Amino acid sequence: MGWLLGIGGALLLGVVTNLVYDFVKFGGSRLPLARVRRAHLSAGARAHDVGADGLVPLITWSAARPLTPGSLVTRYEGRLRRPHVLDGTDWAEEVARQRAAGAAGRTAYITRLTVDHGEHSAARVCEVGIAESDYAECMATTRLGREDPRAGRLLREALGQGLTAFVAVAPPTMVSACVAVRDRAGRLLLLRRSLAVNTFPAQWTVGINETMKYRDEPGAAEDFHGLVHRALEEELGLLPEDVGPLVIGWLGWSERASCYTLVATVRARLDAAEIDRRREACHSTFEHDMAAWVPFTRRVVSALVEGGECPDGSRRWSYLAPLVAREAWRAAQQERANW
Structure with a gap:
């Protein structure tokens, strides 16, 4: 009997030791898939409707069908002259006003998007057409979409026709990437815009936000993965070797900004203190005046999605925060399920 108790005690000690190790190194436990399936966010967080935040999903990727560099085909189309839903005097006049006010810079937007639906495994690709826009056009589209009832209605009607039809008539705008960042210990980065x-x-x-740039210099063209990596370098000083694999999980349309929105998640190989040190040395550091690293737990993420307190005691969350937090949680659950 004594030897059975000894074996049982040794097994229990081993399990506890592994759990402690996982929490210290990974910020969570690497338990079997049955346990992972119970690691849901709160009912309120799961029920949160991003549509109420003005976000319209176009494509969602998963662990079974990930968006990898090999499954993304990007074609660069230069500056297109084509009709769009906001064509007309109001839009042209607003573009001219934005340019006169100093809005400038090359941006990019999606003009074609083809998604394979899995009929055969050899064709699991996402084909994207990227055309050139400029910041004045982006600001004109944003202002009209947000403030002009007719423009907002035209955009919603076009969205109602489906993904393929919408991207064929969308106005010149931009692609904005939201990147959720976790440190080596698994903590989640929150930033306050200055x-x-x-x-x-x-x-x-x-996490961070960055806008796609249109570049036609040889070797400088930017796809979705390139946009995320540039965002990490310019906003946080993180190079590709400083982070694990990128997980791009969501692409949609933001009605509040009248632009395409991409959501990605990444886990850094560095601790929070080193990331903060690099962030403070970046040229974009002026964009944020406060940073906080929070535990990446069910309770914290659920409270964030449900609109709980910000680190400064306010409730001034970006309208994108619930979506990005939920996508970060989904990516982490997929990561654990693959262990």
Whole structure:
């Protein structure tokens, strides 16, 4: 009997030791899949409707059908002259006003999007057409989409026709990437936008945001993965070797900004202190005036999605924060299921 108790005690000690190791190194436990399936967010967080935040999903990727560099085909189409849903005097005049006010810079938007639906495994690709826009056009589209009832109605009607039809008539705008970042210990980065930025000042975001640039120099063209890596380098000083694999999980349309929105998640190989040190040395550091690293737990993420308190005691979350937090949680659950 004594030897049975000894074996049982040794097994229990081994399980406890592994759990402690996993929590210290990974910020969570690597338990079997049955346990992972119970690691749901709260009912309120799961029920949160991003449509109420003005976000319309176009494509969602999963662990079974991930968006990898090999499954993404990007074609660069230069500057297109084509009709779009906001064509007309109002849009042209607003573009001219934005240019006169100093809005400038090459941006990019999606003009064609073809998704394979899995009829055969050899064709599991996402084909994207990227055309050139400029920042004045982006701002004109954003302002009209947000403030002009007719423009907003035209955009919603086009969205109602489906993905393929919409991208064929979408106005020149931009692709904005939201990147949820976790440190080596698994903590999640939150940032408060400073008062120096033009859009959504003093609001808290989950991770970083960056806009796609159109580049036609040989070797400089930017696809979705390139956009995320540039965002990590410019906003946080993180190079590709400093992070694990990128997980791009969501692409949709933001009605509040009248632009395409991409959501990605990445886990850094560095600790929070080193990432903070690099972030403070980046040229984009002025965009944020406060940072916080929070535990990446069911309770914390659920509270964030449901609109709980920000680290500064306010509730000034970006409208994108619930979506990005939930996508980060989904990516982490898929990661654990693959262990």
